[in-house]
Amino acid sequence: MDYKENSDLRKKLDIVAYILSVIVIAIVIVMRPAERFNVEFETMWMPGFNAAVNTLAGICLIISFYFIKKGNVTAHRNMIFAAMGFSAIFLLVYVTYHFTTAETSYCKEGAIRYVYYFILITHIILAGISLPFILLTFNRGFSFSIIKHKKMAKWVFPLWLYVVFTGPIVYLMLRPCYGI
DSSP, rough: OOOOOHHHHHHHHHHHHHHHHHHHHOOOOOOOTSSOOOOOOOOHHHHHHHHHHHHHHHHHHHHHHHHHHOHHHHHHHHHHHHHHHHHHHHHHHHHHHHHHHHOOOOOOOOOHHHHHHHHHHHHHHHHHHHHHHHHHHHHHHHHOHHHHHHHHHHHHHHHHHHHHHHHHHHHHGGGGGSSS
């Protein structure tokens, strides 16, 4: 298949990526101290669901890496689309949960508390920092700016992997504290 770079498309998608990144980061910042909305449905399933969706995104990323190393661009793209889809679902459920449910504090004592907060803090910081770069890397691949895509993917890929796998670890460490 002949792939031709489309820099006009990439530039338009980059603007969308910047706008989306600002909106998402602003929502996440605002939701922390925000008043919680009362909803008529159960929300306690959401953290476990998000851990599973994050794990699926990570699995898709690993499979996409395998496919691109084998030269299968189509399968690579399909797995990246799946990872992006899982990450979008995660984000929607995450924001819904945090706007509707009181924050759960970590309940364990001792050294594990430091481990938990280290993982949590690095997860949060890297999630915020990596979001625009994930979108920009995606745009470069989608618009067939392959050289730029490869340059970015070399360092964005491990960041994204860290974020999608530390999310479920945070959930598993926090799970005993939910009181369910």
